[in-house]
Amino acid sequence: MLAVSLFLSVYLPVFNLPKPDGAYSVGTKTFHLTDRGREKTLTKTPHDKRELMIQLWYPAQGLNGQKQAPLFPEDSSTFHEYIERFADGFGLPAVALDYWRYIKTNSYENATISSAEDRYPVVVISHGFGTSRLLHASQAEHLASHGYIAVAIDHTYSTMATAFPDGRVTGLTTEQFMNGVSENSSKLGNIWTQDADFVIRQLDQLNRDAFEGKIDMDNIGMMGHSFGGATAFNAAYSNPGIKAGINMDGSLYNVNGKQAISKPFLFMESSSFMNIKNKALSGKISDEEIKNSGLTKEEFNKMIEERKKEYKIIDQASMVYIEETEHYNFTDLQLYSKLLKQLGMTGDIELKSPAIKKVRF
Template identity: 30%
Template sequence: MRLIEIVIFGITSLTLILKCHPKFKKNTFVYYLPFLAGALIPIQLLVEGYRWQMVPIFIFIGGLITVDIFQIMRRGGKEYLISHKFVRNTLITLAFLLLLISFIFPVLLPVVDLPDPGGPYGVGKTSLRMIDSARQEIYTAETDDHRNLLVTIWYPAQTDKETPVCTYWDKKGIIGKAYSINADMGSFWYSHLSIVKTNSHCDAAVSSAENSYPVIIYSHSFYGHNTENTMLFEELASNGYIVASISHSIETIGSLYPDGEFVPGDYAYISELFDTHSDIEENLYAEITQTDDINVKIELVKEILVVDEESNNLIETRVQDAIFVLDQLEILNQTGGIFDSKLNLDRVGIMGWSFGGATAIEASLADDRFKAGIDIDGWPYGEQFASEKTISQPFMLIQSGDEDELEDIVGQLIFEKTTGPSYRLAVENTQHTNFWDFPLFFRIYQRFDYWGSMDPIRMTEINKAFILEFFNKYLKGMDVDFLTDASEQFPDVSIISVNPGS
């Protein structure tokens, strides 16, 4: 909890304790403590911002104030409002239970500020709309609808106290509402992320410390959001990278454009597409469990990766998104805006988590302007991967620690597709869902097996040691032996395979 929230809970708890203490229970000043807590509520709302998790304690304080007003008016504060001892003690016990309940939500769903990034640069953030007039939007009914992308960019920035700090999600709560509805949690559940402060400064000037900076394009998870790895983006930006994260329209929680227009994703439509081949995939998975022959299993996994036409179509759409964004960045680099001449487009990397990892693989095969790539725990769908092409660029695969036989087969298939310097790692104590920001915001979910036991702050340190240093080596050309250095510091990261390349 934040400071003023703690003070409010402290005063309220003290009030109940003193009301039960023989020495203080009839002391007049005890009856005025709830008024002090109540006076702090508008200050808390003004300074720290509204969040629904605090509503129960606000109501509780209002109840205490009401009771004390009656107490003072009717008995002058010298006698109990309720004379019957059993009834009075029952109500006091109930009050403690209600206080405990009101304490649960602010503690379990806290407002957590993101950890400071470790690089020497300040971090800026801005968003752009990019419309591909050459591509029709295939996921909407309108025939004249063109592919319309939101791209959010984190970058090394010149920051000062006058530059506003961005919140994690928009202050109006539009993204939070969309995410809550999609997760069937009610429109309020994730709303507090709109008051989480980041380390990014909105629309700050690009740092002049370097003439230009390498670029990394990020592709989000299936039906995810392009801010899902903000901690990683800030770490990269603070170390001298410009990170452009694409919101893949329709197949996303939603795109909130700079002009305020919000276009939600269409999960029902996307899911319906995937249902087309679900029976075939289920049969293939069943066949895998019925054989002990590893070669047969490998062939079945290969078939799974190509049988779902919709996965391949979605990946192809995402790859075209990434290529289009890279084309637009080339134009942006010459238009006189804040990124004029600041984008080093000879040094471009691509990465993504889950479905975004598959996009990074496929884009690396499709366009050699991507000089290095990282797949964060994603399966390799797409026609390019199914072809005879190989990934000649430096490439790294990071897998979760709950690896099973299928994951091992997939990881090996990806690694065998590489001919350049390549790395395959596994992070212990993680599941697929550990590789984004939410484990920091919702630690309690770990109790319900939503993600592994890896501490989210340590996860950012692992990202810094491996992802950052990988790009330092292959985009900046720095002489770093990141595997040796990081392996000593992070024994919970297993180095499965390494190909030094030719």
């Protein structure tokens, strides 16, 4: 028991989200939206409509007596079902993730939006495939503390878990769209892009009903990680309401016919992304690497040709890569366990080191 307790305290520690360093306190509100114009194409039930959970973080004031928001669902049964879905995905018993209930945020539920400015610009956040909006909570809090309204989307059925107000918890059921075939990635990507477009349209109503007109609908940006980064690019490319964007360590989909994006857009990449890119462009990929990819040689070569199209677009935008990072260093998952580094999911970069020292243009 002592050994198990020591292991859990070292590798699965209770932690708090990093404290934001902006001038504003942070409020948060969560909303359940239903797109009556779209059916749930990712379920077998006919005529269901697309449902989404979104969470907003914003500059706040008047926090006296306000409740500090939990990161995960407070209801006991909802929480247990929620972590069971994550645990299944990680191949762990649910009890190993029970400590998640103690993780504290820096946000206050339903706090009053700050009156310091007339309006606040918006950043929409799209998570990676099979993760969650909650893995970008510290980024959202940081943005809100600096005067932005951050809007994170849970792309239903593509998260590890999404909890709805009525107690339903949906899981990851769209793996069939992500089997390495570009047409299927594009199909799912279009659903996510439509999610982003719908949420942006709904912000108009939320602005009137819950945010005192302080959401600046004329200044909207979008950022995302992995598949969500590809969605940020696709949405920014097609939606004139999105003025700028960031893709964090993601590739692209729907690249045929696309040229360089005509608005400010940044690609932030890990060391592994650059390594793969260099190998793909040089053709120095071994048969062993192809075998380990799980694809046939024909499928792998097709993927490489698609990647080359992506790189051509990426190279025409702004790009940085951050040394000693891996894919999940761009999310809060790096805070959850030191085991992730040993598994190669996060890199050697020290979280307390100034990131700018690791950036290469």
